[in-house]
Amino acid sequence: MHTDTERCVRAVRSKDARFDGVFFTAVRTTRIYCRPSCPVAPPKPENMEFHPSAASCQRAGFRACKRCRPDTSPGSPQWNVRADAVARAMRLIQDGVVDREGV
Known part of the structure; x- marks a missing residue:
């Protein structure tokens, strides 16, 4: 401890x-x-x-x-799932995918 x-x-x-x-x-x-x-x-x-x-x-x-995932390593895809999802959403918005295809 x-x-x-x-x-x-x-x-x-x-x-x-x-x-x-x-x-x-x-x-x-x-x-x-x-x-x-x-x-x-x-x-x-x-x-x-x-x-x-x-x-x-x-x-x-x-x-x-299950929220902070303490069993994962820094930098691994499981480390910060929310940040990855937000980054992907921002890319889709910037690329115009949301305007073309909707949500």
């Missing part, structure tokens, strides 16, 4: 992406683990535990969050 609990709690509450990959937050009540920057509402501090890796969370019996 990660040792600086107060710092980890602050990072999770502020959704600080600088801590992504530094530690992972496991939620005891849901048995789900997340990145510090996960967009979901942060859990109560007493329900959090902190791990140094996704593998550590999985060994402890937690499953990956």
